[in-house]
Amino acid sequence: MIRRLLQNPTTLIGAILCVIVVFGAILAPWIAPHDPLEQNIIDRLQPPGGDYPLGTDDYGRDVLSRILWGARISLIVAVASTAVAIVVGGAIGMVSGYIGGRFDLFIMQVMDVLLSFPSLILGLIIVALLGPEMINLVAAIALTAVAPFARIARAPVLSLKERAFVEAGRALGFSHVRVLFVHILPNIVSEILVMGSLWMATAVRTEASLSFIGLGVKPPTATWGGMMRDGFETILDAPWLSIFPGLAILALVLGLNMVGDGLRDVTDPKLAGT
Amino acid sequence: MTPILEVAGLRKHFTVVKGFPRPVKTVVRAVDGVDFSVGEGEAFGMVGESGCGKSTAARAVLRLIEPDTGEIHFAGEDVRAARGASLTALRRRMQIVFQDPYSSLNPRRTIGRTLTEPLAVHGIARGTRARSQATALLDEVGLPESALDRYPHEFSGGQRQRIGIARALALKPQLIVADEPVSALDVSVQAQVLLLLKELQKHRGLAYVFVSHDLSVIRWFCARVAVMYLGRIVEQGPVARVFSSPRHPYTRMLRDASPIPDPSKRGVLPRVLGEIPSAAAPPPGCHFHPRCPRATEVCRTTYPGWEESAGHGSACHHPHAT
Numbered sequence: 001m002i003r004r005l006l007q008n009p010t011t012l013i014g015a016i017l018c019v020i021v022v023f024g025a026i027l028a029p030w031i032a033p034h035d036p037l038e039q040n041i042i043d044r045l046q047p048p049g050g051d052y053p054l055g056t057d058d059y060g061r062d063v064l065s066r067i068l069w070g071a072r073i074s075l076i077v078a079v080a081s082t083a084v085a086i087v088v089g090g091a092i093g094m095v096s097g098y099i100g101g102r103f104d105l106f107i108m109q110v111m112d113v114l115l116s117f118p119s120l121i122l123g124l125i126i127v128a129l130l131g132p133e134m135i136n137l138v139a140a141i142a143l144t145a146v147a148p149f150a151r152i153a154r155a156p157v158l159s160l161k162e163r164a165f166v167e168a169g170r171a172l173g174f175s176h177v178r179v180l181f182v183h184i185l186p187n188i189v190s191e192i193l194v195m196g197s198l199w200m201a202t203a204v205r206t207e208a209s210l211s212f213i214g215l216g217v218k219p220p221t222a223t224w225g226g227m228m229r230d231g232f233e234t235i236l237d238a239p240w241l242s243i244f245p246g247l248a249i250l251a252l253v254l255g256l257n258m259v260g261d262g263l264r265d266v267t268d269p270k271l272a273g274t
Numbered sequence: 275m276t277p278i279l280e281v282a283g284l285r286k287h288f289t290v291v292k293g294f295p296r297p298v299k300t301v302v303r304a305v306d307g308v309d310f311s312v313g314e315g316e317a318f319g320m321v322g323e324s325g326c327g328k329s330t331a332a333r334a335v336l337r338l339i340e341p342d343t344g345e346i347h348f349a350g351e352d353v354r355a356a357r358g359a360s361l362t363a364l365r366r367r368m369q370i371v372f373q374d375p376y377s378s379l380n381p382r383r384t385i386g387r388t389l390t391e392p393l394a395v396h397g398i399a400r401g402t403r404a405r406s407q408a409t410a411l412l413d414e415v416g417l418p419e420s421a422l423d424r425y426p427h428e429f430s431g432g433q434r435q436r437i438g439i440a441r442a443l444a445l446k447p448q449l450i451v452a453d454e455p456v457s458a459l460d461v462s463v464q465a466q467v468l469l470l471l472k473e474l475q476k477h478r479g480l481a482y483v484f485v486s487h488d489l490s491v492i493r494w495f496c497a498r499v500a501v502m503y504l505g506r507i508v509e510q511g512p513v514a515r516v517f518s519s520p521r522h523p524y525t526r527m528l529r530d531a532s533p534i535p536d537p538s539k540r541g542v543l544p545r546v547l548g549e550i551p552s553a554a555a556p557p558p559g560c561h562f563h564p565r566c567p568r569a570t571e572v573c574r575t576t577y578p579g580w581e582e583s584a585g586h587g588s589a590c591h592h593p594h595a596t
Contacts (some may be wrong), residue, residue: 154309164378167338169443172392173362186382 006264014258021252024084025071034062035075036222041239045238055240063181064243066222067248073216073223074252077134078203081141082196088142090192097157098180108154111147119144119202120209134217135208139168141203152195156188190267198260200252208249224249278481279335279449284308284344286327286334290554302554304330305341306505312449317475317482319496319513321489321528323550327505329483332451335483336368337361348449353422366396369442373454375434379426385412385437386422392444394581417472432463439470449481456491468495480538489532493517498585501525504553504561511586521586521593523566568592 006012009124024031033053040060048055096107114122119141126140160166161184167177210216213227219226224245230242286305291297305327312318320328333343337353346353348364356364374379379388389408393399399407409419415436427436435455442450456464461583472495476482486492492499493513500510501524509522520526548565551557557564563573570592578591 037408164374165373165380167333168370168372168378168438170338171336171368171444172395172441173365174391174395181384183380186356187380 005262008262008265010258010266014255015261017255018259021071021255022249024068024077025075028065028068028072032062032068034060034065036066037220039060043155045234047238048081048240052103054244055238057227057238057241057246058234063227063244066227067224070222070224070227070245071248071252073134073221074204074207074249076257077137077141077207079201081138081203081207082140082145082200084138085145085149085199086192086196089146090153092146093150093153094157094180094184094188097154098161098176098184100158100161104154107150111150114143114147116150117144119206123206123210124213124215127210132215132218136214139205140210141206144206145199145203148199149192149195149271153188153192156191157184160184160187190263194260194264197256197263201256201260204249204252204256276314278314278316278349279312279483280345280347281311281331281335282309282345284331284334284346286330290364292477300554302325303505303556304553305334306501306556308344308502308505308507310507310510311323311502311513312481312483314448315475315481316498317496319481319490319492319499320485320502321487321499322502323509324487325550326502327553328502329453329475331502332453332483332485333370336370336451338363338370338528340469345457362396367447368447368449368451370451371435371438371442371455374458375431375438378438379434381426384425385429387443388426388437389422389444392441394523396445398445405428407444408457409442411443412437413558414443415440429502430463431459432467435459435463435467436470439467439474443474443478445481446478449483451483451485453485454487456486456564457486457488464491471495489517504551504556506561506589508562508588508590509588515586519594520574521588522562523568523592523594524562525588526594527565557562560589 006015033051038061040056041058042060043052044058044060046056046060048063052062052064057066074199079177092107092111097262098102098162120214122144123137123140126143127136130139132138138215166179166183169183175182207216208223208225212229214226214229216223216225227245228242228249231238231245284305284582285307288302288304290300290302292300298398308327308331310318320332322328327513329435330339333339334344335346335353341354344354348368351360351364353364386405386408388405389411390399391412393404393407398404405422408422410420412419417433417436417440421429421437426437429437439455456467459467468491471482475482484492484496496513498511499513499516500507501516501522502508503524509516509525512546516525517529520529524540551561551564559575560566560569560573560578563569565572572591578589580589
């Protein structure tokens, strides 16, 4: 399946972009030319080149090093919040769809209410209430994704629970928990994972947006959104401060979306072989 | 003949609420008071047009659909009162084979896992012992051991139906509810699967509740048959007598509508009048009277009582003489 996935050139480019970012994040302590927090006032606002490949910021910190370290924050927040959203939202959707009836109706109405909040506003409210810690950031972004994952998980359960193999399981004396999580779950995993890879891109964007308005992980920790914000003030004199972190966000979001699209094409039986 | 399954007054109504802002409540009387019993090792047929409630009745026996009222006794035990562990124990003894072999197997599980899982859940066997039992089950339904590690999509419809049967046999049941087990198969494969079921009946002493709309299959497979119409049994008795000299005009109509393979014996078929009415609004009186050639005034007002002689009964005001 992975080979088929990478045969598509778009997916391949997306995968390469993602791999670059992931390696950059993992290897940051070794490949970053400078300490991301080290201030070097003499070298402040240096243009790209020489000792500082992507220039330095207002405090003389190396932009490339900060981008590499910032990738960690972006990836951790994106992966953790998506994982939480998959587990919580997926479980809610599956149980709701399986039980059905009024319970399902109620749960889905609640999800619709949640869905009607713009995700940035919802994240903003939560972070503003709980404070700009990484764990709150993860919780906030996860919460915005719970409703879509609940919907994605519920829809296939509705049709799968009517299949005869579910009834056969009941007739064989399997518990509802077993039927739902051992028999139905493996049939919806691929759909949820596709959604997960696409949603991770959204999570990266939301995290960057929150950091941009000052509600992300607290400075001086390097985050892409925060770097764009800092560079915003001197954008006419030192445009590289905003452009490079922006390009990093673009690369990761684009990469994740491309991989997500590829995954969807590979796992969708209707598109298989086309 | 000692009955293994006794069903009395079985009833299942479905309520459908539709419409906004003024919802209209419709009650569909899928099964409306059904009595029958199945002897040990006996094949009992249920026949009728689609929508007559035969599948619902069969599923209600296993409590896959919870019946509204009625009594179900399996080998003396009250099925409807069973809860928890006793229900699980009862389910070991009654199993079901489905119509559609394509949806009855989990596409993501190998045949081996499908067959060994019930053994593990009921604490019968695990690991290699479970695997050898699964091999024996496959052998019993005529499939090779190599099937164990393959997935459902690698098999044909007939083979999948055999796997479904093997799964039903895994817990060594005494009764199998077969819900149209061959209707989805090619005619050539139908015969093989029917022969297999018949053989299992002989070797394992299995009793069947065999649901079908195909009279020729019922005639070949079953000893006794119940003819259902709109949620009720209209005629019941030994297969040979019910089909050779039907008492109820509906049974006669069904029989005459099924094709005869010999062209020289083919007469002019009587016209089948009308469609089966909706179970949500059954006609008053005898449900069959709008389509019945023998209907009189009394049929329009009162539902006929059950009359039985020598194990062959029917519910009709004007039965055909036997």
